[in-house]
Structures are given as C-alpha cells and as structure tokens.
Amino acid sequence: MKRYSRRILAFISLLMILSLVAACSPKGNNQSASDGEDVFEIVMVAKHEGIPWFDDMRKGVEEFNNEYKGKVKAWQIAPEGGDPAKQVQMVEDLIAQGVDAIAVVPNDPDAMRPVLERAKEKGIIIISHEAAGLADVVDYDVEAFDNKSFGVLMFDELAKAMGGKGKFAAMVGGLTMETHMEWYNAGVEHIKANYPDMTPISEQPYEDKNDDKIARDKALEILNAHPDLQGFVGTSVSAGSNMASVLKERNNTDVKVVSLGIPSVSGPYLEDGFMAHAQTWRPADVGYASVNLAYKILAGEEIKDGIDLGRPGYESIKITDKVVYGNAPLELKKGTFEPGKYPF
Known part of the structure; x- marks a missing residue:
C-alpha cells in the first residue's frame, strides 16, 4: 500500500509542477x-x-x-x-x-x-x-507622410483657389488632435510667410469633433457671421464636406473650400465646383x-x-x-x- 501511496503522491507532485510551469508561461492570449x-x-x-x-x-x-x-x-x-x-x-x-x-x-x-x-x-x-x-x-x-508638408500643401491649395487674398476660416477635428493641429499650424505659418493679403477670421480654428452635425452647424455659423468669407480649410472630412454641402444648398461657389477628404464623400463636391481641392491618404x-x-x-x-x-x-x-x-x-x-x- 505504501508503494502505491508513493506513486500517487509522485503523480500529484508532477501535476502540480506542470500547473506551475503553465502559470509562468507567456500570456494566455497567445x-x-x-x-x-x-x-x-x-x-x-x-x-x-x-x-x-x-x-x-x-x-x-x-x-x-x-x-x-x-x-x-x-x-x-x-x-x-x-x-x-x-x-x-x-x-x-x-x-x-x-x-x-x-x-x-x-x-x-x-x-x-x-x-x-x-x-x-x-x-x-x-x-x-x-x-x-x-x-x-x-x-x-x-x-x-511628413505632416508639415501635408499641411503646407493644403493651405497652399487654398491660397491658389482664393487668388492669394481675402478672409478664410479653418476647422479641425479637435484642438487636441496632433496631426490636425500640425497641418493647421504649418499651413498658417505658410500663409503668413507667403500670402500677406490672406487673413484668418479667428486666432484658433473651429473644431467639429469629427461629427457631421457639429461641422454643419459650425459652417452655418461661420457663413452667417462672415458674409464676405472667401475661403475655408478643413482638416477633417466632416469639415470640408459639410461646408461644401451648405454652399451647394446656397448655390455659392465664391467660397473656396479645401479640405481633408475621401473620394466617396468629397468627389461629388469637387466635380460640382463646391470644393476646390481635397487631399487624403487611404x-x-x-x-x-x-x-x-x-x-x-x-x-x-x-x-x-x-x-x-x-x-x-x-x-x-x-x-x-x-x-x-x-x-x-x-x-x-x-x-x-x-x-x-x-x-x-
């Protein structure tokens, strides 16, 4: 009986060792x-x-x-x-x-x-x-890509569309969004250095939280407050597409829109002339x-x-x-x- 007891104890000990090895193994998610x-x-x-x-x-x-x-x-x-x-x-x-x-x-x-x-x-x-x-x-x-270059391209296209002069507004997805602000800051510096006759309507960009309703409300607010607006740049898809949508409703092609975009959303506005330029990555x-x-x-x-x-x-x-x-x-x-x- 003692011999069998020793065998049982040895088997139990082996199971305990195996359990410990499993517990110390790399994460169970692998x-x-x-x-x-x-x-x-x-x-x-x-x-x-x-x-x-x-x-x-x-x-x-x-x-x-x-x-x-x-x-x-x-x-x-x-x-x-x-x-x-x-x-x-x-x-x-x-x-x-x-x-x-x-x-x-x-x-x-x-x-x-x-x-x-x-x-x-x-x-x-x-x-x-x-x-x-x-x-x-x-x-x-x-x-x-390099984000500063991307921002300069966006704002340079805005300047070309506006003929290098006039008031413009800018909208970002959020003031805390690193790339949006990097594009915006690089673009504004480019405008200041190269297009002295272009003026932003606010010291900070508007923000839309990447939300279509907020972007549309902001677009209406901007256009109603600034009837002499000549340009708009958006670093979110929502910003550009909703500004273009409002301009289309008003049949207004005088405000030049440049924005981050995607083909399925921005394409129709580009083709109809309510957006001058869009840029993106896949x-x-x-x-x-x-x-x-x-x-x-x-x-x-x-x-x-x-x-x-x-x-x-x-x-x-x-x-x-x-x-x-x-x-x-x-x-x-x-x-x-x-x-x-x-x-x-």
Missing part, C-alpha cells in the same frame, strides 16, 4: 495554432465609430487578419462620438485582457499617454498613428500597415529602413526617431473620379 505557432492578438483602437474614414481603416485591419489567419487575430474598435475618455478606457480594457499589441489613433495624445505607458509596462506592443508626439512612449508611430492602407508592423515586432523581425509593410506607399518605409514614414499622400481634384478608381 493561443496555439494547429501548426504550433502562436496566434497574436492585435487590436486597432480608432478615433471614432461609424464614420467613413474609420470604416475604411477597419477594412485594412480585416484584410490583414484574413491574410494572416492562424497567426494573428486582429480587429478594430472605436468609441462612439470620438470621446477621448472612452477611447482611453478601451485601451485600459485591452490591457486587462492581455492582448499582445495595440495600435491606436488617439483623439487626445496627451490623455492617452499614461495608459500607453501602463500598457508598455505590461509588455504590450504599441503602435500609434497620427501621434508622432508619442514616439517616446510607443514602439513606433506610423505616418503616411485609411485602409495605414490600418493594414500599422497592424503589420505590430505583427513583425511580435514575430521577432528586425525593424529598419526599407522594410515593406505590405501596402502602396509603405513598401519602403523610412524611420526617424521611432516615427515610421510612408510616402502615401493622395490629391483629389475635379476630373479625376473615374468609376472604380477609388475604393473608399
């Missing part, structure tokens, strides 16, 4: 795939649920997930209304879940910083987009590139200049101080909207 590889969980936390820009970004994340099935589980979430506090809470929840990587497009980078620091302490890979100021916290920030492509970069880090690949993140404009990236630059700007102009040319 589920074992059929071929023995880890399945990495990568989540994109976008700015705003239910708007065309981030609907398109989700397509890129889903494309990556489908292409790397069995190696990753990648998906996108975003707060309703673009609320920065709700977005921070979403990241908190992902930390608690123990995901492997988080890609984030912050509504308020400063508000996002503390929670991303906590995520890094937990060993989670962090990729940001539209937040180069967080490069000291995240693993990498991904940008489609949200789906940068969504794909961002989660691909996270995967490459998790898979142990070396991240260096020239690597290919798998989408047009990101085939040979450049890295400066942990900011990854693609070359993917897209200008939208009247007469360029052939059927099927733009998928978003």
